[in-house]
Amino acid sequence: MENLSQEKWVSQIEEDKDAVIIDVRTEDEVAEGIIENAIHIDIHGGQDFIDKLEALDKSKNFYVYCRSGNRSGQACSIMVQLGFVRAYNLEGGILEWEGNLVDLD
Template identity: 45%
Template sequence: MSFLTNIFGRKKDYSDSIKVLNKSAFSSAISNKKVQLIDVRTPNEFTNGHIGNAVNVDFFKSDTFVSYFEKLDISKPVYLYCRSGARSRKAAHKLVDMGFKEIYDLQGGYSKW
C-alpha cells in the first residue's frame, strides 16, 4: 500500500481510488464512451495536441481546477492525464481528497500516447 500525506496533513491510502493504466488499457476505457476525460496540462500544452474529447483543466490554476471538479459527478470515473504522469498523479490525489472514488491515470502521460 502506498500512503501519502494528504492536504490535511493526514496519512491517506490513495491506491484504492487511483488506478494507473497503460496506453492500451486507457485507450480501451475511454473509447466509444462518454467519460470524464481531463487533461491537466497547461492550455499551451493542450493546444499543441491532446486526446480527443478531453477537457483542459490546468492543474497549476488551483482555483479553476477545484471549481471545475466541484461541478463533476463524483460517483462517475474520472480519466486523467498530463505530459508525463507527475501532475496527473498530484491531481488524482486532490480528487480523492475532494471525494472522488474512481480515478484512472494514464501511465507516462500524453508523451506515451
C-alpha cells in the same frame, strides 16, 4: 486512484459509458493538441482547478492525463481527497501517447 497503461486506459474508456477524460496540462501544452473529447482543467489553476473539479459529477469515471503522468497522478490524488471514487491516471502521459490528438475548440 489507479495508474493505467495506455492500452488499459484506452480499452476502459471504450467500454465505459460514464468515462470523462481530463487534460490537466497548461494552455501552452494543450495548444499542441488534446486527446479527443477531453476536458481541459489546468492543474496549475489553484482554486479555479478545485472549483472546476467540484463542478463535475463525482459518480462518473475520470481518466486523467498530463505531459508525463506526474501532474495527472497528483490531480487524481486531489480528486480522491475531494470525494471522487474512480480516477485513472495515464502512465507516461501524452509523451507516450500513440493515439491521435485534436485541436481544442
